[in-house]
Amino acid sequence: MAKIAAEVRRTAVARLEELRADGVLTAGHVRTVAQSTGVSERTVWRWLSSPAARPVRQSRPRYLLSETDREAFAFYRGNIAALHRARQAVLAGDGTTAGAPVPPFLSEGWAGGRPVTLRTLQRAFGQELTPAEQAAWRTGESGRRAAAVYLKRPDALRGRCWEMDHKQLPLVVLPPKGKAICPWMTTVVDDGTRALLGWAVAITPTSGTVFTAMRMAMLHEPEASPFGAVPERVRIDQGLEFAADDVEAALGTLAVVMHRLPPFQPHRKGKVERLNLTIEQMLISQLPGFTGGPRDASGKLYGPVKDSVAAKQAAGEASGEAGGPMRIERFVDRFALWARWYNTERPHRMLGGRTPLQAWMEDPAPLRRIGSDRLRHLMLASTDRTIQKDGISFQSLTYVAPELYGRGGQRVQIRYMPHDDRQIEVYAGTEHLCTAYPTGQLTPEQTEAFREHARAEAKRLGAERRKAAKRARRELAPMTGDGATPAESRLVSAADGRARTQHDRDQALAAKASTSLLGLTDPTADPES
Template sequence: MAKIADEVRRAAVSRLGELRADGVLTAGHVRTVAQSTGVSERTVWRWLSPQAARPVRQPRPHYILSESDREAFAFYRGNIAAVHRARHAVVAGDGTTAGAPVPGFLAEGWARSRPVTLRTLQRAFAEELTPAERAAWQSGESGRRAASVYLQRPDALRGRCWEMDHKQIPLLVLPPKGKATSPWMTTVVDDGTRALLGWAVALTPTSGTVFTAMRMAMLHEPDRSPFGAVPERVRIDRGLEFAADAVEAALGTLAVVMHRLLAFQPHRKGKVERLNLTIGQMLISQLVGFTGGPRDASGKLYGPVKDSVAAKRAAEGQAGGPMRIERFVDRFAAWARWYNTERPHRMLGGRTPLQAWTDDPAPLRRIPADELRHLMLADVERTIRKDGISFNSLSYLAPELQGRGGQVVQIRYMPHDDRQIEVYLAGKHLCTAYPAGQLTPEQTDAFRAHAAAEAKRLGQERRRASHRARRTLAPMTGDGAPAQESRLVDQKTGRGASRQALDAALRARSSTSLLGITPLTTTDKKES
């Protein structure tokens, strides 16, 4: 600011001097300059005095940091006082500071340096090092990032670009079975409108959680959400590396480009990172079981649920303990609707994400729900049992499962959604199965009707096969028997004999023919 003030003063004095030389300088000119430069009129008149025109003595040049000074700043982790003590010890010929010898590379660099004061060093470091450089050695990478400046991407059109993130929530919840734990959440944010398009919660990080969030973001359901479209590109970081290949394969089917960002660079997907911070501040921190709250002097969480193992177990059976994961999912769904439809966003000009989505006229690429359900679902193998397909402590049934007990099938499902599963056999969609205890009367009747029809069809097939076997059975009647007599056919009518006649003929002939003895014919008897 001092250099800028000198330049402003020099320009003002030069102009006023020109006006004085022309004989037109007035008090009004001085008053205008004084108001513009933020000084008094008396100060401006003093600038115009002959004494002010004398050359001003130039200040002593500032101390310039040497390479050894910078290396010492890094060695002593940004402690300028420690740098000054070590430098002073080397210049004084001692070579020892704070009871320890100064490193050799610093002593060699400072060997012929002149002494400087602590204040001089502090001023030099403040002027020559940026805040990011100082913070990098004082507090590490987090401090450097806090002082850094990043480029900002222009907002994309609605539905064209996603940002995805996957993180563990600092909240204790109760799973269906087991002790309290912190779940994982996957969120999908629209780059252009900041809308929370999709999300999913699970106890462990799986690709199914990611697919659920992506499916919600793509699916367009006017009665539930006005959002939903297939994007052109998706940004994910290394936190989703465990599902990157599966996600890339599913997105590639829809011609969506996936950008895998570098590790430890959250600013490259700043919109979803900021939304996660908002979720933690506005929702997670207000729930029972929040583990990121204030702590006492010993580091223990104040509560209402302490983060010790004993406290977690004790809270599981209390009314004020952690909520069940199903209840948390409902709470988050209500919060997501409020965020998308009611909360004004500063970066959107005070509009809500829904308003920004509606105001954007960009065309959207939709995909039917029946096509999408086969792409964005988690999959696992199961064996069909007598009670159906067992999954997540439920038995799923469908009419198409009749007669397939023991077969291994592949099922696809949505986490925390037990309403239905999709069943695949040999890569082809077999049916949609529903929980046995939640079947509607129509589904129950359809299942029983299909079972009866299947039993009737198999019975007919068995009878038809038996009938063909009896008609084509050729008993051993000897080599000389005519071909037309070796068949169990009624010679008079040319039709098949009755079942009783066929059975009697078989019994009569089998007693000897099975022993290799051929019955005597009438001609044989006469010859004998």
């Protein structure tokens, strides 16, 4: 600051001297300079006095850090006071500080140096080291990154680029079964409009939750919202759920480029990271079971919900009691309402006071849409199941469909949407068999369709059996001897027909009739014939 003030003073004095040389200098000029520089008019007139009369101020010699000083800063973890004590001890010939010897490489580097005060060292380190360099030795990499300056990407057009992230929420909730847990959330944010396009809540992060969030972000439902489009690029981190083969295959099928970011660089997808912080500050912190709230001296959370292992177990065993954690289904409903409010009502500072919905609607960029029927088979989690007598068992439900009739024991692949148990898609290899529905949730029409299909299959199989039996009887008819000619029998060759008489051929045909083929013999027949 002193250097800047001196430069301002020299500039003002030079200008006033030019005005005086031209003979146009007035008291108004001096008054203007005095007001601008924050000094009195008398001081400005003194600046304009003759150089001989001006007081010469001796500048304090500046101390420049040596390489040893920088090494000591790293050795003492940025503690300049400890560094100063060690330096003074070396110059005094003691060689020990705080009861410990100064390292030899510091003693050798400081030998013969001039003494400086603590304030001088602090000033020197403050001038020559950047905040990032100082934080790197005091708090480590996290401190260095906090003081770093990053480039900002220009906002993309709507629907062109996504940012996705996984985050374990600081909230204790009750799953359908078991003890209380802190759920995971997958979020999809549009780069251009900062709209929350898709999200999914799960007990554990899987590729299924990724599919749920991506399907919500891609699916266009005009009656619900205008969002929904296939992006050109997706920014993701190093999470294993994003690296799943089925996730990469689904995005690759739609020609979506996956931009996998380096680890430990959350600023590379800062919009979704900021949204996650907004969710925590505006929604989760207001709910019972928030684990980021104040704690007592022993570390226990204030409030009715605790996050210890014993408390979570007790909450799961007494899930119906009031004052405990909220159920995960209720939290999902609450979050859905908050997401709708965020997209449609909350003004965003980075959008010029507009809501994400307004920014989306005002962007004229064209969108790539995809039909729900095509999207259904891409953005679904998958697993293998065996068809049982009552259908396909999955997540405590049994799913049936007319097309499953007669396939008991067959191994199939099912694709499903996490947290949506209304239906599953059934595949035999690459062939889509049917859409199955829970047994207890079938409509009367679906139940009647299943029974009608079962009756039709039984009728078809019965007809096939009767047709096969009739064909078998026709094949056995020539071997019964009832009006069969020698040419109609496949058991008598042409050579035998020329060598034998009609009587001999009749006897040979009777001997080789179907009864003998079945292992039945005529007890009156001559064994020698």
